[in-house]
Amino acid sequence: LSHYVKLFSFHAKMPMEKKAVEMVERCLDKYFQNLCNDLEVFAAHAGRKTVKPEDLELLLRRQGLVTDEVSMHVLVEQHLPMEYRQLLIPCAFSGNSVFPAH
Amino acid sequence: MARSATVSQRTKIKRTAPRGFLRRVFKRYKPHLRLEARGDLLVHLSCLLFIRRLAEESRTNAYENKCSIINKDHVVDAAKVILKKSRG
Numbered sequence: 010l011s012h013y014v015k016l017f018s019f020h021a022k023m024p025m026e027k028k029a030v031e032m033v034e035r036c037l038d039k040y041f042q043n044l045c046n047d048l049e050v051f052a053a054h055a056g057r058k059t060v061k062p063e064d065l066e067l068l069l070r071r072q073g074l075v076t077d078e079v080s081m082h083v084l085v086e087q088h089l090p091m092e093y094r095q096l097l098i099p100c101a102f103s104g105n106s107v108f109p110a111h
Numbered sequence: 112m113a114r115s116a117t118v119s120q121r122t123k124i125k126r127t128a129p130r131g132f133l134r135r136v137f138k139r140y141k142p143h144l145r146l147e148a149r150g151d152l153l154v155h156l157s158c159l160l161f162i163r164r165l166a167e168e169s170r171t172n173a174y175e176n177k178c179s180i181i182n183k184d185h186v187v188d189a190a191k192v193i194l195k196k197s198r199g
Contacts, residue, residue, distance in 0.1 A: 012129050013162050020166035023173060025181035032186040033165070039194060040161055044154065045140035047198075052144065059145040065153035072197045074160050081153075088159050090126045093152050 013037055044068070128155035165193045 017033050018025060051064040069075040074084065085097050133151040137144075146154075168189035173181045 013158060016162050017166045020163050021170050021181055023170060023181050026183060028183040029181050029186045032183050036190040041136050042140060045137060049141055049144060059147055060150055061147045062150060062153055065150060069157055084156060088156055096149055097152060
């Protein structure tokens, strides 16, 4: 969890108290719990036992992060580093092959 | 405020995702579900956006109270708003 706390203090651009750090960790825990429950519901609704990228996209859409103007690929491009972007966004290569294939 | 009770900013952050950690957390809550390959990266993305919104909200709260450091109460107030916004 310390990774995300570091990110928090990076985005907050302010020093913070130790107690506030504990609070952030508890919020993250809560957030993970909600996230897992939501993903379970979405996957069960589609009749699957596997959580697919579509479920994550639906989740982000319901959180108001993915909208009609801002698609998920835009968010991926803005926030994730290059090597993860290559894994997530389909891109045409030579020989008319698309990676990752859908 | 004693100096030791505050956490100053780090200048350097890593941008890699803690993928094993994310998978472990997911398994702990939902042991019967499978997470598709690359799904953990999207979970990471959503966490990133959550943290970002939380940080901005608590920064605004601290600013309104004219505090120069982020308090516990600022985070609590921000968490109430942002957790409500990020329900699935």
